[in-house]
Amino acid sequence: MNKVIQVISSRVSCRSYSDKKVPKGKLSQILEAGKFAPSGMNKQVCNILVIKSKSVLEKIRLALKEKFNRDCLYGAPHLCLVKGNENEPLLVQDASCILENMFVAATALKVDSCWINQLDELLKDPKYLKLRKRLGLAEEDRVVGSIVLGYRKEGVKIDVKARKEDFIKYL
Ligand SMILES: Cc1cc2nc3c(=O)[nH]c(=O)nc-3n(C[C@H](O)[C@H](O)[C@H](O)COP(=O)(O)O)c2cc1C
Known part of the structure; x- marks a missing residue:
């Protein structure tokens, strides 16, 4: 099998992390992969916010724990948010391409990853407006x-999870 397709097919979501950090060089390659995702009409409406500060990461972890009653970040040492203006019609599609590129790049570099979905709901909650501001969100x-x-x-x-038998159909 082609190497890239092999990597894509071996990607899994990891939900239990050690404290071990990802080396800077690998992290920046994963971010670059996100940067080179396609975007609708090449508008590039999204960007990535890398949470480098340990204290901010801890604030997010605690806020998520408070709202959802569990460690939504699974103890992972790195968190990146993919964000953009909510009025952009292709925002979700663009962000999803960025995230998938990052998952694939991480897998290629033997770094574990998982999509975390709760930040959207958390940061829409007025209770967490201070955190929103701390993250510099417009x-x-x-x-x-x-x-x-x-x-x-x-x-x-x-x-790797089994896929549905009828996933691909031909007409
Ligand atoms: C849009 C989307 C949202 C997701 N949100 C979460 C999440 O909040 N927490 C989580 O642990 N996994 C999340 N996942 C990961 C899925 O649960 C996972 O991809 C699915 O169970 C298949 O497993 P795999 O990634 O190992 O193939 C999300 C995946 C997608 C595509």
Whole structure:
């Protein structure tokens, strides 16, 4: 099988991370992969917010825990938010392409990842307006999705999920 397709087919979501950080060089390659995603009419309406600050990451983790009653970030050491103006009609599509590119790049570099969906709801809640401001989000910004990155805890085994038999149809 082609190497890229092999990587795509081996990607899995990881939900248990160790503290081990992803080396800078790998992190920047994953971000570059996100940057080179396609965008509707090449408008490039999204951007990536990398949470580098440990204290901000902790604030997000605690806010998520408060709202959703669990560790939505699975202990991962890195979090990136993919965001843009909510009035852009192709915002979700563009953000999804960016995120998928990042998942694939992470897999290629043997870095674990997972889509985190709760940031959107969290940051729409007026209770977390201070956090929204801390993240520098404009009023019209929407966090479409986020990605956690890191390395799975020792012993964690994740199998590629079986796909539905009728996933591909021909006409
Ligand atoms: C739009 C979208 C939202 C998701 N949100 C979450 C999430 O909030 N938390 C989570 O653990 N996984 C989330 N996932 C990951 C899915 O649960 C996962 O992709 C699915 O179970 C298939 O498993 P796989 O990624 O290992 O193939 C999301 C995936 C997508 C595409």
